[in-house]
Amino acid sequence: MPVMNMIQALNSGMDVLLERDEDVVAFGEDAGYFGGVFKTTDGLQAKYGADRVFDTPINEAAIAAMAIGMAARGLKPIAEIQFADYIFPAIDQIVSEMSRIRYRSAGQFTSGCVVRTPWGGGIRGGQTHSMSPEAFFTHVPGVQVVVPSNPYDAKGLLIASLESGDPVIFFEPKRIYNGPFDGVPDKPLSSWAKHPKGEVPDGHYTVPLGKADIVREGEACTVVTYGTLVHVAEAAAEASGIDAEIIDLRTLVPYDIETIAKSVNKTGRVVVAHEAPRTSGFGAELAAQIQEECFYALEAPVFRLTGWDTPYPHAHEWAYFPTRDRFARAMKTVTEAA
Amino acid sequence: MAARKSTSRSKATKPKSSVSKDQLLDWYRDMLLIRRFEEKAGQLYGMGLIAGFCHLYIGQEAVVVGVQGALEEGDQVITGYRDHGHMLATGMEADGVMAELTGRAGGYSKGKGGSMHMFSRDKQFFGGHGIVGAQVPIGAGLAFADKYKENGKISATYFGDGAANQGQVYETFNMAKLWDLPVLFIIENNQYAMGTSVQRASSETHLYKRGISFGIPGEEVDGMDVVAVYEAAKKAADHARAGKGPYILEMKTYRYRGHSMSDPAKYRTRDEVNSYRDTKDPIELAKAKILDAGWADEDTLKGFDKEAKTIAAASADFAQDSPEPDPSELWTDVLVEG
Ligand SMILES: Cc1ncc(C[n+]2csc(CCOP(=O)(O)OP(=O)(O)O)c2C)c(N)n1
Ligand SMILES: [Mg+2]
Numbered sequence: 001m002p003v004m005n006m007i008q009a010l011n012s013g014m015d016v017l018l019e020r021d022e023d024v025v026a027f028g029e030d031a032g033y034f035g036g037v038f039k040t041t042d043g044l045q046a047k048y049g050a051d052r053v054f055d056t057p058i059n060e061a062a063i064a065a066m067a068i069g070m071a072a073r074g075l076k077p078i079a080e081i082q083f084a085d086y087i088f089p090a091i092d093q094i095v096s097e098m099s100r101i102r103y104r105s106a107g108q109f110t111s112g113c114v115v116r117t118p119w120g121g122g123i124r125g126g127q128t129h130s131m132s133p134e135a136f137f138t139h140v141p142g143v144q145v146v147v148p149s150n151p152y153d154a155k156g157l158l159i160a161s162l163e164s165g166d167p168v169i170f171f172e173p174k175r176i177y178n179g180p181f182d183g184v185p186d187k188p189l190s191s192w193a194k195h196p197k198g199e200v201p202d203g204h205y206t207v208p209l210g211k212a213d214i215v216r217e218g219e220a221c222t223v224v225t226y227g228t229l230v231h232v233a234e235a236a237a238e239a240s241g242i243d244a245e246i247i248d249l250r251t252l253v254p255y256d257i258e259t260i261a262k263s264v265n266k267t268g269r270v271v272v273a274h275e276a277p278r279t280s281g282f283g284a285e286l287a288a289q290i291q292e293e294c295f296y297a298l299e300a301p302v303f304r305l306t307g308w309d310t311p312y313p314h315a316h317e318w319a320y321f322p323t324r325d326r327f328a329r330a331m332k333t334v335t336e337a338a
Numbered sequence: 339m340a341a342r343k344s345t346s347r348s349k350a351t352k353p354k355s356s357v358s359k360d361q362l363l364d365w366y367r368d369m370l371l372i373r374r375f376e377e378k379a380g381q382l383y384g385m386g387l388i389a390g391f392c393h394l395y396i397g398q399e400a401v402v403v404g405v406q407g408a409l410e411e412g413d414q415v416i417t418g419y420r421d422h423g424h425m426l427a428t429g430m431e432a433d434g435v436m437a438e439l440t441g442r443a444g445g446y447s448k449g450k451g452g453s454m455h456m457f458s459r460d461k462q463f464f465g466g467h468g469i470v471g472a473q474v475p476i477g478a479g480l481a482f483a484d485k486y487k488e489n490g491k492i493s494a495t496y497f498g499d500g501a502a503n504q505g506q507v508y509e510t511f512n513m514a515k516l517w518d519l520p521v522l523f524i525i526e527n528n529q530y531a532m533g534t535s536v537q538r539a540s541s542e543t544h545l546y547k548r549g550i551s552f553g554i555p556g557e558e559v560d561g562m563d564v565v566a567v568y569e570a571a572k573k574a575a576d577h578a579r580a581g582k583g584p585y586i587l588e589m590k591t592y593r594y595r596g597h598s599m600s601d602p603a604k605y606r607t608r609d610e611v612n613s614y615r616d617t618k619d620p621i622e623l624a625k626a627k628i629l630d631a632g633w634a635d636e637d638t639l640k641g642f643d644k645e646a647k648t649i650a651a652a653s654a655d656f657a658q659d660s661p662e663p664d665p666s667e668l669w670t671d672v673l674v675e676g
Contacts, residue, residue, distance in 0.1 A: 034533030034605055057503035057539040058470050058531055086469065089504070124389035126452040128419075128468030308668065314390065315441035315449030316668045 004200040005192045006177045009151035010040050010116070013158035014078060016204050018048050021076060024162070027054045028063060028080025028116075037082055038118055038177060064090035067113040068098050076162055077113040084119040084171060085131045098167045099142030112165040114158065119147070119171035120228055120275050121307075121321055122181060126314035132227075132276035132307070137169045138252050138285065144168045144209060145252040149176070149230040150197035153250060156207030164209060173227035183232030183324035185317075212256035214263070218245040220335045221269035224260055224286055226250065229273050229322060236327035244271075244331055252282055260286070261293040268299035269334040273322055278306040300337030305330040357407075357565055359633040365407060365564045366624045366639070369399040370646040372423040373621060375432055378650040379422065379439055379453075383599045387658065388439045391468075392453045395423035397594035400620035401526055402427040404567025405494055405587075408575045412489070416464040416477045417496035419454035420526075420593075424496065428461040432653035437660045444660030448667060470531075471504030473497060474523070478510045481521035481584075492520040492578045494571075500531020502545050511552045511584070518583030522574050523549070525586065526561065528593045533605040546588035554584050561589030562618045565627065592618070 004012060017024045026041060032055035035042030045053040056063050060081055067077040081087045087094075094115070101111040121130035137145050146161055146168055148154035154172065161168035175181050179189045192198030216234055220243040223233045230248045237244040245263050249255055264270050270290060272283040287302040305322050313320050322330075376394045383392050395402075398420075406427040409415070417424045425435050430446065438445025439453050446456040447466075454468040464480060467473040477495025484491040501507065502525055514521050525545045529536050536543050546556035555577070559570040567589065574585035592614040596603040603611075628634050 029531075030533045033538065037532065055534050055538055057534075058500045059503050059505055061505055088469075089471075089506070126390050126454065126468070128454065129391060310669055310672050311450075313450060313668055314452035314455075315663050316665060317389075319665055319668050 001199040002202055003193045003198050004151045005179065005198070006148070006151045006154050006172065007038055007040050009155040009200045010158055010172065011042060011044070012200060012202065013155035014041065014044060015047070017076070017078070017159060017162055018044065018052060020204065023074060024076045024078065025052050025070065026078040026080070027056050029056055029058050029082045031055060031080045036080065038174065040116070041080065060086055060089040061093055064098060064115060065093040067115065068093065068101060068111045071111045071113045072101060072109045078162060079113060079115050081115060081117040083129055084117040084133050085128045087115070087117055087133060091136065094137070094143065094167075094169070095140050099140045102166065103142060110165055111167050112162070114161045114168045114170050116158070116170045116172060118174040120173045120175055121312055121317065122175035122228060124317055127311045130312040132171075132274060134171055134252055134274075135276055135280060135282045138282055142167070144254065145171070146209065146250065147171045147173065147226040147252060148250060149173065149227055149248050150180070150195065151192055151200050152197040153207050153213070155200055156205050157209070157250060159204060160206035160209050163206065171227065175228045176231065180231040181228055182235030183322070183327060184235070185323065207250070209251045210254040210256055211250065212259040213248040213250055214245065214259065215248045216244065216246040218243040219267060220244055221271060221331055222247065222260070222263040222267045223271045223273065223331065224249060225273040226252065227275070229275065232322065232324050232327055233273065235324045236331060239324060240328035240331060242328070242331045242335055257289055257293060260290065264290055264294040265297040268297050269337070270298075271303045271305055271330045271334055273305040273327065273330070275307050275321060277309045278304055279309050281306050300334045303330050303334045356569055359631070361407060361568075362565070362624065362628055363634060365403045365568075366621070366628060367642045367646065368403045368406070368427060369564065369621050369624065370643055371432070371649060372399045372403070372426050374643070374646040374650040375426060375436070375653065376422060378654050379436065380595070380599065382436070382440065382654055382657070388453065389441060390452055391419070392439065392599045393420040393597065394595045394599070395420055395593070397614065397620070398526060398528060398561065398591045399423060400564040400567050400624070401524070401561045401589045401591055404564040405522070405524060405571040407568040408571035409494060410491070412462060412491045414462040414464055414480045414491065414493045415496070416473045416480065416493065417466070418470060418473055418498060418501060419466070419468045420498070421454065421456065421466045425456060425458070425463055428458070428463045430458050430461050430463060432649050433656040436653035436657035440657040440660070441662070442657060442660035443663040444656060449663040450667070450671065471497060471501040471506055474501070474504070474507045475510040478514045478519055478521050481514070481519040482517065484520050485517070490579060492522060492575055494522045494524060496524045496526060498531060499525060499527040499529065499536050499545060500534065500539065502548060503539060511549055511554055514584040515549070515552045515554050518581060520578040520581070521584045522571065522578060523554075523584060523586045525588045526591055527588050528591045530593070530597070530606070532597045532601070535605070544588070546586050549584070549586045554586055556586035556588065558588045558590060561591035562614070562620045562623060564620055564624050
């Protein structure tokens with residue numbers, strides 16, 4: 001089976017979608033001729049033509065909104081926002097229009113599309129190139145939110161997202177585009193070739209939305225996370241020897257509370273983790289839902305391991321980012337709580 | 339700028355020139371300082387001392403230096419992320435700018451902002467903004483405050499050809515003319531927004547015409563010629579200061595380097611770059627004017643270059659010697675401390 005990094009897997013996913021259905025179009029700033037700043041759309045304009053894979057000017061509000069209009073007329077747009085930090089000019093259209101077309105028209109129109117965007121920190125990008133804005137969107141009924149953590153899932157989730165027929169905000173953890181990251185800043189990058197999920201079929205397949213993945217089974221505690229931190233959590237379990245069960249959420253809306261609850265009922269101890277700031281982060285939703293579902297099984301308070309309530313810093317990135325060592329300390333805290 | 343002596347402004351010896359010997363010599367030195375500073379920043383980036391994103395201004399020096407020549411003390415400057423030149427032009431110290439690039443305590447934002455996000459209250463420099471187009475309405479807000487206070491000051495609001503397509507630019511144009519705000523909209527048309535050329539992103543490529551439907555006068559300017567820039571900026575500044583409202587200046591210019599340090603700039607030809615370097619270089623053009631007028635000899639100009647190199651080198655030393663900010667700085671300046 002071919003080995004791909006996440007960029008190649010996403011590229012392959014778009015290739016499959018464009019190939020199978022003429023109604024699929026892909027666009028964004030530098031996404032056409034240049035193939036995207038991370039090269040995710042590389043070669044697609046050459047293959048499918050500039051009518052279907054094209055550059056837009058720098059205007060995120062209109063990029064998102066054009067996707068709505070296109071989708072309402074039956075096209076299947078894949079729109080790229082160059083970095084998740086630039087999605088805010090588009091947020092009005094996503095919140096007020098994209099998310100509500102189905103509801104507002106009582107199902108006559110839908111805005112099925114995917115808004116892909118590179119997301120998250122760990123690249124020394126500072127405050128406008130490192131954000132994790134997923135919680136802004138998980139708070140909006142009518143959009144689905146997806147965060148893959150490896151090449152195989154990235155492609156399968158991307159295809160499932162566009163085929164879902166409803167809008168998806170698709171966050172791509174750019175720190176792990178080229179290889180998994182174990183949360184130790186100075187270590188050289190490892191490659192997807194060494195990871196089982198670096199094997200990616202060429203053709204069409206889907207990874208279903210709303211299904212979490214247990215990436216490590218364990219008894220001592222449960223870790224619920226997504227994106228880059230899935231790998232950091234695995235490294236922390238390895239380094240600390242704590243027998244954690246690690247759940248890769250994959251989809252934040254809708255999220256797989258069944259898998260989470262089953263695990264927490266078994267371990268009684270749980271860490272929820274994300275890079276985004278703590279207050280009103282997605283971890284708050286997870287913690288609330290876990291206590292509703294598993295209150296009597298809990299043996300320790302739910303631990304939220306998150307970025308701090310500050311803008312994403314330029315200096316001291318590794319004091320902000322939930323590194324492997326911070327992860328291990330969090331696991332230790334919940335497992336040792338009386 | 340840092341190294342400028344305040345010399346008396348003697349009258350030009352050549353009859354047709356609108357600028358004096360001292361002005362042109364000052365500008366020559368200012369442009370050289372920006373060039374040498376940026377070269378040094380590029381070196382530090384290559385050595386891994388500057389993290390994240392770093393956008394060099396090389397090739398565009400005449401724009402900020404010429405405009406600055408038309409500004410008065412107390413006028414404000416605001417721009418995007420390609421901001422090092424703007425800061426040096428306002429007189430901010432090379433040391434503090436370079437130390438911000440390396441994320442050190444001695445930087446203008448104490449390492450919190452990095453290359454794209456720096457400010458100086460003292461020099462009325464309002465950033466440094468990583469979000470494309472975001473600075474444009476903010477610049478109009480600065481101008482609103484000037485008008486409100488009737489202080490005779492203006493705001494120089496810079497943005498790129500790519501930024502010129504953001505919707506908020508047009509919301510701003512409308513308000514700026516509606517209320518006749520004292521703002522100069524300076525569009526630095528370096529012909530590319532990352533890998534996307536103006537032709538591929540803009541229906542109307544003459545960006546100075548973008549204000550027509552708002553009633554804002556606009557002018558195309560040779561942005562490689564510091565004298566032409568100064569003359570246009572002076573006229574526009576007088577217009578704004580006289581209460582006649584905003585003015586658009588489209589500076590035709592060119593960036594020699596890639597969009598950022600990580601861009602190999604494969605979307606344009608070497609010949610295209612060389613044609614600017616070889617025949618339109620702003621520093622060479624100014625040099626030719628100086629020599630032609632007999633305002634200085636080669637040796638004097640070489641001395642200026644040495645001076646600029648010394649300042650740039652010293653700033654690099656400062657930026658490496660300045661300590662990392664204290665870790666507690668991560669949590670400060672989010673809200674007022676108390
Ligand atoms: C809202 C937003 N969208 C996209 C980007 C990514 N981006 C950064 S610079 C840039 C190109 C801007 O080009 P231009 O305005 O011409 O300025 P130049 O880089 O040429 O100085 C883009 C697309 C961003 N920083 N912010
Ligand atoms: Mg440009």
